[in-house]
Amino acid sequence: MRRIGNIAVFGAVVRRDLTLALRQKSEVLTTLFFFAIVASLFPLGIGPESALLHRIAPGILWVGALLAAMLSLQRMFATDFADGSLEQMALSPVPLGVLVAGKIFAHWLLAGLPLVLMAPVLGLQFDLDGRSLAILAASLLLGTPILSLIGAIGAALTLGVRGGGVLLSLLTLPLYIPTLIFGAGAVEADAVGLSASGHLALLAALLSLAVFFAPWATTAALRIGLE
Amino acid sequence: MLEGIQLACVRGERTLFSQLSFIVREGEPLLVQGANGAGKTSLLRMLCGLTLPAAGEVHWDGTPIGELGDAFRQDLLYLGHHNAIQESLTARENIKASAALSGVALEDAEASEALRHIGLRGREDLPTRFLSQGQKRRVALARLMWNKALLWVLDEPFVALDTAALGLLAGTIAGHLARGGLAVITSHQEVAIAGMPAQILDLSS
Numbered sequence: 001m002r003r004i005g006n007i008a009v010f011g012a013v014v015r016r017d018l019t020l021a022l023r024q025k026s027e028v029l030t031t032l033f034f035f036a037i038v039a040s041l042f043p044l045g046i047g048p049e050s051a052l053l054h055r056i057a058p059g060i061l062w063v064g065a066l067l068a069a070m071l072s073l074q075r076m077f078a079t080d081f082a083d084g085s086l087e088q089m090a091l092s093p094v095p096l097g098v099l100v101a102g103k104i105f106a107h108w109l110l111a112g113l114p115l116v117l118m119a120p121v122l123g124l125q126f127d128l129d130g131r132s133l134a135i136l137a138a139s140l141l142l143g144t145p146i147l148s149l150i151g152a153i154g155a156a157l158t159l160g161v162r163g164g165g166v167l168l169s170l171l172t173l174p175l176y177i178p179t180l181i182f183g184a185g186a187v188e189a190d191a192v193g194l195s196a197s198g199h200l201a202l203l204a205a206l207l208s209l210a211v212f213f214a215p216w217a218t219t220a221a222l223r224i225g226l227e
Numbered sequence: 228m229l230e231g232i233q234l235a236c237v238r239g240e241r242t243l244f245s246q247l248s249f250i251v252r253e254g255e256p257l258l259v260q261g262a263n264g265a266g267k268t269s270l271l272r273m274l275c276g277l278t279l280p281a282a283g284e285v286h287w288d289g290t291p292i293g294e295l296g297d298a299f300r301q302d303l304l305y306l307g308h309h310n311a312i313q314e315s316l317t318a319r320e321n322i323k324a325s326a327a328l329s330g331v332a333l334e335d336a337e338a339s340e341a342l343r344h345i346g347l348r349g350r351e352d353l354p355t356r357f358l359s360q361g362q363k364r365r366v367a368l369a370r371l372m373w374n375k376a377l378l379w380v381l382d383e384p385f386v387a388l389d390t391a392a393l394g395l396l397a398g399t400i401a402g403h404l405a406r407g408g409l410a411v412i413t414s415h416q417e418v419a420i421a422g423m424p425a426q427i428l429d430l431s432s
Contacts, residue, residue: 001373004332012327016316023315023354084309085328091275093301094330227278 006098013102014109020079021110027075031111032118035068039122050127057126058136058187062180064122065115065140066147070172072111073151074158074165076103077222081159090226100222101215104152112144128187135196136187142203143183149207149214150175156221179206228252229274229378229409234283236269243269244430245282251378251426256400256410261430267413268308270430271382274411275305287378304376306384310367314356318342318366321355325370333373341372346392361387368392371399379403379410 004012021028042060043053080086080103089099119140120133128136154172158164186199228250235245243266251257259267272278274285276292276299285292292299312321319338326333333341342351345365355363364387371379379400385393400410 001326001334001337002332003330004327006330008332009327009330012324012332016313016320016324016327019320020313020315079313082309083313084307084311085313085325087277087305087307087309088311088325089328090277091300091303091305092329093297094328095297099328 006094009094010098010102010105013099014106017103017106018109021106027072028110028114031068031072032114034071035064035115035118036122038064038067039119040125043125053126054128054191057123057128058132058184058191060126061119061123061136062140062143062184065119065144066173066176066180068115069111069144069147069151070169072107073155073172074168076107076152076155077159078155081225086222087226090223096219096222097215100152100156100218104148104215104218107152108145108148112148115144116140132187132191135190135200138200139183139186139196139203142200142207143179146179146203146207146210147176149210150179152218153214153221156218156225159222159225179203182206228288229411230286230289231270231274232284232286234270234273234285235281236266236273237281238266238269242281247283247428247430249426249428251409251411253407253409254404256404256412256425258425258427259411259413259430260415260427265430267430268382271305271307271380271411271413275303275380276300277305302377303380304370304374304378305380305382306367306370307382310363312355312363312366315354317352317354318347318358318369319351321366322369322373326373329374331373337373341369342366344372344395345369346395361389361392364388365392368396371396371403377408379408379412381410381412383413383415385414 039061042056046052077086080089090096092099116137120137123133123136151172154168157171158168161167182199182202186196186203189199190196231247231249234247236243249257259270261267269278273280287295287299287302311325316324319335319342322338322341323333339351342348345368347362347365350358350362355366358366368384384396388396400412404410
């Protein structure tokens with residue numbers, strides 16, 4: 001038995017959440033299937049007009065990723081809240097922000113990173129070229145952590161609220177708008193011959209802002225939710 | 228020394244208790260009693276800092292717990308109504324994970340030792356959803372076996388336990404008190420904690 005530092009605790013929280021998710025695979029797979037199906041329905045519904053598909057692809061893939069990430073948000077704290085683990089986290093001598101950051105990172109590994117990896121494959125259905133696919137993946141790599149971070153605030157605020165799922169969407173979707181604009185915008189800008197770097201830089205700025213503020217805001221919301 | 232000063236608890240429009248003052252000293256457990264809904268759990272959550280009292284303050288060694296923050300939580304072990312165990316993890320994974328959440332790394336051997344102590348030998352690697360209610364409670368109680376916190380706040384620790392486990396738990400609490408620990412316990416059952424003069428706080432009166 002020995003005391004461990006905050007970084008080791010962060011790692012332990014991530015490992016714990018990943019183990020839990022692997023024991024209940026269906027929850028993770030639902031998110032990924034949802035993304036794959038939403039992104040595949042559009043080419044089927046619109047028909048093989050490659051010029052049109054090409055134009056709408058970034059927006060559709062981004063909205064699909066956003067809704068998929070949203071699906072799994074509610075579970076971020078719900079089970080820990082129901083079984084009392086969240087109380088124990090709040091009473092731990094380790095700062096709650098560290099534990100919350102671990103949970104957010106685990107959420108991104110399970111519901112964000114797979115979307116980044118799947119998007120280029122799904123993008124092929126829209127006839128995107130290699131360069132656009134690379135920019136799409138880059139924008140998602142910067143953007144999906146923002147979705148997890150902002151979503152965590154919403155999940156913490158709606159903790160234990162009846163019908164919290166709908167409320168959670170109403171709270172977080174408006175906050176996702178800037179991420180969506182710059183994320184989808186990066187691919188579009190490149191397609192019309194402008195540089196995508198401006199959009200990606202803004203996404204990176206949003207990400208650093210979210211990394212700084214979201215764990216703090218989530219912690220405050222959780223403490224209120226537990227009272 | 229844990230001190231409650233003029234505490235009040237208001238739920239909705241009902242005042243559950245007010246002007247409640249007490250001092251918990253080393254080696255002398257505080258037994259909180261009262262009917263259902265008298266505010267026992269609310270009082271315990273106040274003492275941990277999970278809920279803010281409607282009036283009054285909680286002091287730990289003379290300082291308000293809000294000011295101490297993490298330093299107070301270092302000394303605190305809280306066992307609530309909920310077991311805080313994940314059904315899909317095994318007993319061993321559960322106690323290692325809960326130790327990690329409080330900033331302590333437990334080796335496999337130490338985790339097994341704690342589980343053996345609480346009477347779960349041979350159940351270490353079974354997902355906890357296959358355990359009975361009493362066994363799940365024992366997994367939660369395994370935390371008492373390794374935790375070195377000075378102040379134990381236990382909400383109905385005796386619920387769902389069989390006679391053997393009751394004796395074991397009473398012995399563990401007595402050992403903690405004998406080492407100079409503090410304990411605040413709620414219970415409906417009359418449980419004698421061997422050789423300890425207990426302070427009784429009845430919220431119904």
